[in-house]
Amino acid sequence: MKIGVLALQGDFALHARALARLGVGVVEVRKPAELNAVGGLIIPGGESTTLLHLMQEWEFFPALEKFHAGGRPLYGTCAGCIVLAREVERPRQFSLGLIDVTVERNAYGRQRESFEAPGVATLDGERTAMEMVFIRAPRITRVGPGVETLARHGNDAVLVRQGTVLVGTFHPELTEDTAVHGYFCRMVEASR
Numbered sequence: 001m002k003i004g005v006l007a008l009q010g011d012f013a014l015h016a017r018a019l020a021r022l023g024v025g026v027v028e029v030r031k032p033a034e035l036n037a038v039g040g041l042i043i044p045g046g047e048s049t050t051l052l053h054l055m056q057e058w059e060f061f062p063a064l065e066k067f068h069a070g071g072r073p074l075y076g077t078c079a080g081c082i083v084l085a086r087e088v089e090r091p092r093q094f095s096l097g098l099i100d101v102t103v104e105r106n107a108y109g110r111q112r113e114s115f116e117a118p119g120v121a122t123l124d125g126e127r128t129a130m131e132m133v134f135i136r137a138p139r140i141t142r143v144g145p146g147v148e149t150l151a152r153h154g155n156d157a158v159l160v161r162q163g164t165v166l167v168g169t170f171h172p173e174l175t176e177d178t179a180v181h182g183y184f185c186r187m188v189e190a191s192r
Helices: 010-023 032-037 047-056 060-069 079-084 178-191
Strands: 002-006 025-028 038-043 074-079 083-089 099-104 116-124 126-134 139-143 148-153 155-160 165-168
Touching: 002 010, 002 032, 002 155, 002 178, 010 025, 010 038, 010 178, 025 032, 025 083, 032 060, 032 099, 032 139, 038 079, 038 178, 047 060, 047 079, 060 074, 074 079, 079 083, 079 099, 079 165, 126 178, 139 155, 165 178
Parallel strands: 002 025, 002 038, 038 074, 074 165, 083 099
Antiparallel strands: 099 139, 116 126, 116 148, 148 155, 155 165
């Protein structure tokens, strides 16, 4: 099994390292044709406007829609969550609309308001304690009826799934905990 990490911008190397710790083959995806070699794709955090610009420049949008339509899983963290959301607010911007959530950009504040917090996720029916790192994080303000909430911070959903799409507003790749990456790997395995 190989999992791709979109390597256009952002913290892709840390996601690759987390997957490598799990013994999973990693492909740094820089061109749409490279999606053919992977069973799932992580879209990392970074700056969503820049990421969207680069994805448009490299013609990733039709390739990702085809990837999703083929049943291959996607996991977006922070900016990746914004890219995959159905609707983006403050300001409104284009997104792929592959998961039925509304996301508010930078909702927790600027860089200096970034924080870590303990949290609990329910992954594969098991409650798992984890440290959550929020950096200029978006907030999921609406969760559609077909979307499962896997983790919360306070009253906010921070890790959600709909079918083969998983998104989170925090950065598990910045910790040594591989629980979320392991969960995504199991999603990829199940989709094969």
